[in-house]
Amino acid sequence: MFVANKTDKRVLCPLGASKMGSLFVASCLNKMLKNIMENKADNLLSCYYLYLKNERQLAKNSLCAYQRDLQIFTQFCKKQMIESWSDVNASQMRQYVSHRHRQEISGRSIQRELSAIRSFFNYLIQENELEFNPAQDIATPKTPKKLPKTMNVDEMNGLLDTHQHDIYELRDLAIFELIYSSGLRVSESVNIDLVDINLDEGIVRINGKGNKTRIIPVGQMAIDKINQWLKQRPQLATLDESALFVNRYGNRLSSRNIQKRLDQWSIKQGISKKINPHILRHSFATHLLESSGDLRAVQELLGHADISTTQIYTHLDFQHLADVYDKAHPRAKK
Numbered sequence: 092m093f094v095a096n097k098t099d100k101r102v103l104c105p106l107g108a109s110k111m112g113s114l115f116v117a118s119c120l121n122k123m124l125k126n127i128m129e130n131k132a133d134n135l136l137s138c139y140y141l142y143l144k145n146e147r148q149l150a151k152n153s154l155c156a157y158q159r160d161l162q163i164f165t166q167f168c169k170k171q172m173i174e175s176w177s178d179v180n181a182s183q184m185r186q187y188v189s190h191r192h193r194q195e196i197s198g199r200s201i202q203r204e205l206s207a208i209r210s211f212f213n214y215l216i217q218e219n220e221l222e223f224n225p226a227q228d229i230a231t232p233k234t235p236k237k238l239p240k241t242m243n244v245d246e247m248n249g250l251l252d253t254h255q256h257d258i259y260e261l262r263d264l265a266i267f268e269l270i271y272s273s274g275l276r277v278s279e280s281v282n283i284d285l286v287d288i289n290l291d292e293g294i295v296r297i298n299g300k301g302n303k304t305r306i307i308p309v310g311q312m313a314i315d316k317i318n319q320w321l322k323q324r325p326q327l328a329t330l331d332e333s334a335l336f337v338n339r340y341g342n343r344l345s346s347r348n349i350q351k352r353l354d355q356w357s358i359k360q361g362i363s364k365k366i367n368p369h370i371l372r373h374s375f376a377t378h379l380l381e382s383s384g385d386l387r388a389v390q391e392l393l394g395h396a397d398i399s400t401t402q403i404y405t406h407l408d409f410q411h412l413a414d415v416y417d418k419a420h421p422r423a424k425k
Contacts, residue, residue: 132176136161139214148302150278160207163191176215184208184229198232205231241374242366247271250360251312258323259339263352265316266336266344269295270368272310274375274393276300277346277368284333290314307392 143149143157167187173179191201208226215221242250251268255261270280279297287296293309309317317335327337334343349368357366376393 132165132174135176135215135218135220136165136211138218139211142214150300150302152278153300156203157207157210160204161211163204164208176212177221179212179225181225181229184226188229188231192232202231205229240370241377242364242370243374244378246362247371247374247378250357250362250366253360258326259352260356261316261323262320262327262336263349263356265313265320266349267353267356267371268313268316269309271371271375272313273297273307274372274379276372277349280368281334281336281344281346281349283335285335286333288317288335290318305391 139161140154140158143154149157164187167190168179168183171183171186173183188201188205191204192198205226209224212221212224212226216224251264251271253264255264266280269275270277273295275297276299279299282298283295287298288309289295290309293311293314294306295309297305297307299305320336324337327339327341328334329337329341332341332343336344338344338348346368353366353368357364372393379388379392
């Protein structure tokens with residue numbers, strides 16, 4: 092509302108101008124404070140990513156997974172008008188889980204996201220930015236436990252017992268034999284350098300998850316194929332390439348390359364089921380556990396930090412025993 096100044100027609104005076112000015116200043120200060128808070132929240136995230144990369148030395152794929160999961164949570168917080176990580180409470184964490192569940196995100200994925208969030212909040216506690224972890228005791232929707240897919244011994248023999256016709260098939264067979272022989276992750280197999288493998292002693296040094304190194308044995312069939320490959324490798328590898336396995340351009344193979352070649356290989360061998368490199372690793376663990384029963388040894392060979400991760404293979408072993416029982420025992424069937 093404005094009124095005219097009858098004695099001075101030069102100006103129209105707003106009523107309560109000083110009050111409106113104060114509100115404007117307060118609004119500006121609030122916006123500045125909000126920007127500062129948002130910048131601090133983003134900076135803490137950036138510092139956490141550097142911590143994961145430099146101190147925990149996570150692999151690139153693992154780091155990307157953390158960033159992806161935390162970005163989803165960050166967007167949720169912004170929509171909830173949460174301006175500081177210290178403002179997050181357990182109730183909001185439960186809302187987040189419910190929100191993701193309504194989006195039909197699997198329980199396993201929500202568990203992974205919560206794990207990333209918990210880890211981030213633990214980092215903030217370590218840096219004295221938080222006093223407690225609001226995600227610590229948050230439950231996730233139950234997920235049916237999926238047993239890893241494997242191949243039986245006959246199927247593995249059908250995959251690997253074959254003649255190679257060129258240098259690329261020789262290289263592929265050496266890789267597949269090594270993954271199955273030593274239970275490697277595909278990322279571990281592509282990162283092996285020439286200096287990491289000692290065929291005379293039958294061992295390979297693996298730089299696994301979390302930059303943890305382990306020394307594991309290599310079977311004789313894998314040794315034979317790798318020796319054959321090493322004689323042919325100079326035809327492809329560039330002079331300064333340190334990788335054990337290289338592509339047609341002489342550079343280090345990628346995980347995607349191996350997956351593609353395994354697809355082609357399984358079709359060539361007449362195998363109907365879909366196969367990926369991790370199935371070779373699962374098959375290694377299952378066959379070794381069936382023969383030895385030594386869960387701790389399998390854990391060490393696989394590079395699992397927690398034995399509970401390895402215990403999934405005991406379910407596979409029991410499933411195999413149950414199948415044998417059902418087929419063989421005269422009183423098993425009704």
